[in-house]
Each structure stands twice: as C-alpha cells, then as structure tokens.
Amino acid sequence: MKFGAHMSSSGGAWKALQRGISIGCDIIQIFVKNNMQWFGKPCPPDQLALYANELSAQKLAAVFGHTGYLINLGAPACENRDKSVKSLIQEIGFATDLGLPFLVMHPGAHLGRGEEAGLKQIIAGLNEVSRATKASPVRIALENTAGQGTCLGNDLRHLAAIYEGVNHPERLAVCLDTCHLFAAGYDIRSRKGWDAAIAEIDSLVGLEQIVAFHLNDSKTDLGSRIDRHAHIGQGKIGKQAFRHVVNDPRFRDAPGCLETPKSADLHEDIQNLKILRSLRNG
Ligand code: ZN
Ligand code: MN
Ligand code: MN
Numbered sequence: 298m299k300f301g302a303h304m305s306s307s308g309g310a311w312k313a314l315q316r317g318i319s320i321g322c323d324i325i326q327i328f329v330k331n332n333m334q335w336f337g338k339p340c341p342p343d344q345l346a347l348y349a350n351e352l353s354a355q356k357l358a359a360v361f362g363h364t365g366y367l368i369n370l371g372a373p374a375c376e377n378r379d380k381s382v383k384s385l386i387q388e389i390g391f392a393t394d395l396g397l398p399f400l401v402m403h404p405g406a407h408l409g410r411g412e413e414a415g416l417k418q419i420i421a422g423l424n425e426v427s428r429a430t431k432a433s434p435v436r437i438a439l440e441n442t443a444g445q446g447t448c449l450g451n452d453l454r455h456l457a458a459i460y461e462g463v464n465h466p467e468r469l470a471v472c473l474d475t476c477h478l479f480a481a482g483y484d485i486r487s488r489k490g491w492d493a494a495i496a497e498i499d500s501l502v503g504l505e506q507i508v509a510f511h512l513n514d515s516k517t518d519l520g521s522r523i524d525r526h527a528h529i530g531q532g533k534i535g536k537q538a539f540r541h542v543v544n545d546p547r548f549r550d551a552p553g554c555l556e557t558p559k560s561a562d563l564h565e566d567i568q569n570l571k572i573l574r575s576l577r578n579g
Contacts, residue, residue, distance in 0.1 A: 298510065298543045298553035299323040299358040300573050302566045310340060310395055311347040314355065320563050321570060324359040324552035326401070326509075329391035332365040335384045340394055348395060359552045361438075361509060362392045362400040370422030371405025371415035371449055381405075382422050385437075389430045399436040399508055401472040404450040404459060415449050420462035427465040438470040438508050443480035443517075443524035451481035451522065453494070457501035471498065471506045474556075475542060476513035476527070479534050482520035486534055488541040495547070504547060512539065512553045512573065528557050529569045540576045 301322030304313040310327055317325035330337025340348070352360065368385055372378040385402070392400050405422075407415025423437065439459060444451025460466045473494075475485060484490035498507065514532030516525035530536030543553060553573065559565045 298512075298545075298548055298551050298573075298577075300512070300543075300553050300555070300570055301325050301359075302555035302557075302559075302570070303327070303363065309344045309347065311344065311351045314348065314351040314357070314360065316563070318355050318357070320567050323357065324361075324554060325357060326361055326363050326554045326556075328365065329362045329388050329395065329397070329400070330365065332363070333367065334365065335367055335380050336387055337391070339391060345394060352396075358550070359509075360395075360397060361552070362388070362395075362397045364388055364400050364402040368402065369405045369408075370419045371407050371447075372418060373408065373410050373414070378418065378422070382425050385422075385426050386429045389426065389433050389435050392435045393430075393433040397435060399438045399470050401438045401440050401509065401511075403440050403442050403448065404455060406447045407449060408447055412449060412455070415447070416455060416458050416462065419449065419459055423459065423463050423469075424465075427463070427468050436468050436470045436508070438472040440472040440474055440511070441477050441481065442474075443477045444522040445480075445524045451477070453497050453501055456498075460502050460506075469506070470508040471502060472509040472511060473498065473507060474511035474513060475534060475539075476511070476515040476532070477524060479515045479519055480517055480521050480523055482522075484519055485542070486538045491538070491541050491545070495545070507548070507551065510542070510548065510551060510553045511556050512542070513556050514539075526557050528565060529555075529572045536572065536576070539573065543573055543576050544578050
C-alpha cells in the first residue's frame with residue numbers, strides 16, 4: 298500500500314498538498330469544500346493553477362476527495378435530502394476541476410425509515426447525481442461504515458445493493474475503512490478475518506472496485522457500531538493486524554489513508570505513517 302493522510306484544505310487545496318508532502322505522504326485525501334457546509338465556492342483559476350503546479354512538482358501516487366459530512370442521500374424526502382443531492386453535484390464539479398479520480402462518500406442514514414427505504418433513497422439520489430454530472434469522470438467511492446445510529450454501509454451487502462440498483466455502476470467505487478469494518482463486526486485482527494472480509498467484498502462487487510483504504514485503528518470494540526478512530530496500534534484492532542492489511546499483495550499500489558486525530562504540527566500523522574511503513578515487508 299501507499300500511505301498518506303487526510304489533509305486540511307484550509308487556505309486552498311494546493312495547501313493540502315504542501316502539508317501532506319511536508320510530512321512524507323505518498324497519497325492525500327482532501328475535502329473539496331468546507332465539510333460542515335452544504336455549499337461552497339469553486340476554486341478560482343489562480344488557485345487551480347497553484348494546485349496543478351504543486352501536483353506536477355511532486356511525486357504523489359494519488360490525491361482524492363471525501364464528501365462533506367452533511368450529505369445524506371439515505372434520508373426520506375425532505376429539504377436536507379434535496380440539499381444533499383445538490384451539494385454532491387457541486388462537490389463532483391469541484392472534484393472535476395481539481396482532476397480528482399473519486400470522492401469517498403458514506404452511503405447515508407435511513408433516519409428510522411428502515412434499511413430498504415434508505416437504500417432506495419441512496420440509489421435514487423445517486424441516479425440523480427450521475428444524470429447531472431454525466432460529463433465528469435469523477436466516481437463516488439462508497440465507504441463502508443461502523444453502522445452508528447441508522448447509518449447504512451456497515452453490512453457490505455448494502456454496498457452491493459447500491460451497485461445493483463443504480464443506473465450507472467461504472468460511476469461507483471469502494472473505499473474500505475479498517476476502523477469501520479471492525480466496529481461493524483468484521484474481525485480483521487486475524488489474517489483469516491481480513492481475508493474473509495475481502496472475499497466478501499470480492500464476491501459482492503469485485504476487488505477491482507476498491508480504490509482506497511482508510512487506515513484507522515478503533516477506540517471501540519468489535520461490533521460496537523460506534524465510529525471512533527484511534528492511532529495505529531493504540532486501539533482495539535492493534536498494530537499486528539495492520540501487518541496483514543498493508544502487506545496484502547492484492548493491494549500493493551492501493552492508497553491507504555490515515556484519518557486519525559491530529560494537532561497543528563501533524564506529529565501524530567508522522568508517527569502513524571512511521572508505524573505503517575515499519576510494518577511493510579521489504
Ligand atoms: Zn469517511
Ligand atoms: Mn473513513
Ligand atoms: Mn469514521
């Protein structure tokens with residue numbers, strides 16, 4: 298795997314690249330706008346030029362996006378559901394401007410209406426979004442979740458149901474989060490458990506759909522369905538498990554992105570990257 302971390306885009310997306318490069322990231326995940334707001338402003342041309350310069354000057358293996366936290370395609374029809382669709386369409390536009398290959402997105406929460414109703418809304422929302430962004434090559438990488446509250450995506454079969462339901466599955470991809478897998482009940486601490494989870498996603502949508510991993514340890518127990526990221530080796534998954542994760546030959550070139558707590562000087566990211574690299578064979 299190629300390692301990196303989610304980087305703040307404060308001051309512009311090009312700043313995120315600088316930050317990531319300064320701590321030795323080979324891959325970087327960013328938000329394409331403020332992640333706690335519905336809508337943002339497009340990146341002005343001078344900022345896009347700075348971004349392109351930064352990108353071409355460095356040897357990053359991948360840069361990709363993560364959608365904002367307000368977006369919930371799984372909600373029943375309501376103002377926020379409409380805003381979710383519009384917000385996602387805008388984000389795909391911004392990601393297209395930056396040349397990002399995909400945006401990682403949590404499938405959504407059904408808010409009490411049940412799994413089936415929630416999945417139906419997600420599929421309808423994605424269809425609307427694909428229709429409105431036909432010209433964009435940006436894919437939506439569905440992320441598996443911890444299944445907190447009414448969030449869908451804790452069961453990998455939810456992702457398969459979305460693939461089966463949408464009109465344009467070629468616009469989709471998958472991002473697997475280690476913390477979320479564990480909190481959802483997939484015991485990836487053993488190689489056997491990891492292989493079983495990967496075999497499941499392979500049989501459901503195909504391994505080639507996996508475009509990224511989120512490498513996070515978990516503060517909460519197996520099957521807790523609570524989403525709390527811990528530093529690598531300081532959670533309930535444990536350092537040894539990341540050995541079979543980062544050395545899985547099927548994902549030699551896949552991006553593995555940290556989403557662990559950090560302070561302004563990024564020393565936690567530096568430490569986590571060091572641990573991940575120390576676990577890699579050869
Ligand atoms: Zn996420
Ligand atoms: Mn994640
Ligand atoms: Mn999480």
